[in-house]
Amino acid sequence: MSEQDDIGLPAREAAAQFLEAALSRRAGLDEALSVSATRGLPPRDRALARALTMVVLRHLGVIDRALAPKLQREPPERIRTLLRLGMAQLFWMDVPDHAAVSTTVAIADRLKPTRSFKGLVNAILRGLQRDGKPADDPEALAPSWLFARWQAAFGDAGARAIAAAIANEPDTDLTSKDPSDTEALAALLEGTVLPGGSIRTARRGDLAEWPAFAEGRWWVQDAGAAIPARLLNIQPGQTALDLCAAPGGKTLQLAAAGASVVAIDRSPDRLKRVSENLARMSLTAEVVAADARTWADKRTFDAVLLDAPCSATGTFRRHPDVLWAAAPGDIASLAGVQIRMLDSASGRVKPGGRLVYCVCSLEPEEGEAQIRGFLTRHPDFSLEPVAAGEGGAPADSVSPEGWLRILPHHLEGGIDGFFAARMIRKV
Ligand SMILES: C[S@@+](CC[C@H](N)C(=O)[O-])C[C@H]1O[C@@H](n2cnc3c(N)ncnc32)[C@H](O)[C@@H]1O
Numbered sequence: 001m002s003e004q005d006d007i008g009l010p011a012r013e014a015a016a017q018f019l020e021a022a023l024s025r026r027a028g029l030d031e032a033l034s035v036s037a038t039r040g041l042p043p044r045d046r047a048l049a050r051a052l053t054m055v056v057l058r059h060l061g062v063i064d065r066a067l068a069p070k071l072q073r074e075p076p077e078r079i080r081t082l083l084r085l086g087m088a089q090l091f092w093m094d095v096p097d098h099a100a101v102s103t104t105v106a107i108a109d110r111l112k113p114t115r116s117f118k119g120l121v122n123a124i125l126r127g128l129q130r131d132g133k134p135a136d137d138p139e140a141l142a143p144s145w146l147f148a149r150w151q152a153a154f155g156d157a158g159a160r161a162i163a164a165a166i167a168n169e170p171d172t173d174l175t176s177k178d179p180s181d182t183e184a185l186a187a188l189l190e191g192t193v194l195p196g197g198s199i200r201t202a203r204r205g206d207l208a209e210w211p212a213f214a215e216g217r218w219w220v221q222d223a224g225a226a227i228p229a230r231l232l233n234i235q236p237g238q239t240a241l242d243l244c245a246a247p248g249g250k251t252l253q254l255a256a257a258g259a260s261v262v263a264i265d266r267s268p269d270r271l272k273r274v275s276e277n278l279a280r281m282s283l284t285a286e287v288v289a290a291d292a293r294t295w296a297d298k299r300t301f302d303a304v305l306l307d308a309p310c311s312a313t314g315t316f317r318r319h320p321d322v323l324w325a326a327a328p329g330d331i332a333s334l335a336g337v338q339i340r341m342l343d344s345a346s347g348r349v350k351p352g353g354r355l356v357y358c359v360c361s362l363e364p365e366e367g368e369a370q371i372r373g374f375l376t377r378h379p380d381f382s383l384e385p386v387a388a389g390e391g392g393a394p395a396d397s398v399s400p401e402g403w404l405r406i407l408p409h410h411l412e413g414g415i416d417g418f419f420a421a422r423m424i425r426k427v
Pocket of ligand 1: 225245248293310
C-alpha cells in the first residue's frame with residue numbers, strides 16, 4: 001500500500017463503526033455521528049465516513065446478496081462490515097479499485113483478531129471485482145420482510161417502485177418562510193419550485209453556508225413532510241397545537257402561516273432544536289416538554305397536528321438506516337402508541353376545528369388502519385377529504401377515501417413516504 005492510499009484510513013475505520021451502529025439499533029447512526037464529532041474526528045474524515053456508510057446502506061441488500069456465496073462460514077462482524085464497505089467503494093464510489101481493496105485489507109490487518117483475515121478480505125474483494133458491479137434489483141434493495149409488506153399493501157409494481165428509490169441519493173427540499181419569497185429563493189439556491197411550494201435543489205455541502213440561511217428565509221423539509229401541515233389551512237390568528245413537534249419543521253410552517261402555536265414534544269433534548277429553529281426563523285411558539293398522551297392542559301385549538309412517532313419507513317431516501325434497524329414487532333407496538341395519541345389529540349380540538357394525523361411510515365397499520373379505527377371510536381369527527389393537488393399532494397397519492405398515501409415514486413425525483421388524513425370535529 002502506498003502512502004497515498006493510507007489517506008482515509010481513519011475515515012474508513014469510522015465508517016465501519018457508523019455502519020455497525022446504524023444496523024444495530026434505531027437512531028444508531030445519528031448517535032455514532034455525534035459521538036465522532038465530540039471525539040474530534042476531523043470534519044473531512046467524518047464526511048467521508050458518513051458518505052461511505054450511506055452508500056453501503058443504499059445498496060446493502062444487493063451487497064449482501066453478492067457477498068453470500070463468497071463466504072463459506074460466518075466471518076467476525078467487523079470483517080463483514082469491512083467487506084461491505086470495500087464493495088461500496090469498488091462499485092458505487094469514486095475510489096480507484098486498488099485503493100478500495102488495499103485500504104480495506106490494511107484495516108482488516110490492523111484488527112489482529114485471533115487470526116488474520118487479510119488474505120480472505122483481499123481474495124473476496126478481488127473476486128467481486130472480477131464478477132463486476134451487481135445490478136440494483138429493487139427486490140434485493142429492501143429487507144425482504146418489508147418488501148413483502150409493501151407487495152401486500154401496494155402490489156408488486158408498487159413495491160418495486162418504492163424499493164428502487166432506496167439506491168438514489170435525493171436532492172434537498174426546502175420550505176420558504178414567506179410564500180411570496182419562494183421564486184426568489186429558488187433562483188438564489190439554483191432550485192425548482194415543486195407543486196406545493198417546496199423548493200428542490202441539487203446543491204450539496206454545509207447548509208449553513210447556503211444563501212439566505214442565516215437570514216432565516218428557509219428551512220430544510222422534504223416535500224412530502226411539508227404537505228400535512230398545509231392541510232390544516234391555517235388562517236392568521238388561529239390557534240394551533242403541534243403534539244409531536246421536534247425538530248420543528250411543521251411547527252415552523254404553522255407559525256409562519258400566522259397561527260398562535262403550542263409545540264409539544266416528549267423529548268427536552270429534541271425540543272432544543274425546535275427553539276433553535278424558531279429563533280433562526282424569527283418565529284415564535286409556546287414550546288412545552290410533555291407527553292402528548294397525558295398533557296394536562298385543558299385548552300382546545302382550531303387546528304391540531306399529530307405527526308406521531310412511527311416506524312419512519314417512508315424516510316428511507318434520506319435515512320436508509322431506518323429500513324435495516326426496523327423490526328417487524330416495532331410496527332404493532334407503535335400502532336398501539338398511535339391509537340392512544342390520536343384519542344388524546346381528539347379532546348384538544350375545538351368544535352368545528354381540524355385534526356390532521358400523519359406518519360412518515362409506509363405501513364398501513366400506522367396509517368389507514370389508524371384512521372378507520374379513529375373514526376369508529378369518535379363519531380364526533382368526520383373525515384374531510386383532501387382534494388386533488390391540495391397542499392402539493394401528488395395526484396397518485398389521493399386515495400378514494402380522501403386521505404393521502406404518498407409513496408416515494410409519486411413525484412419525479414422522489415418524495416418521502418407519508419400518510420396523512422384530515423378530520424373535522426363536528427360538535
Ligand atoms: C415524527 S417526529 C416529529 C417530527 C416533527 N413534527 C417535524 O416536523 O419536525 C415524532 C416526535 O414525537 C416525539 N414523541 C414521541 N412520543 C411522544 C409522546 N408520547 N408525546 C410527545 N411527543 C412524543 C418524538 O420525540 C419525536 O420528536
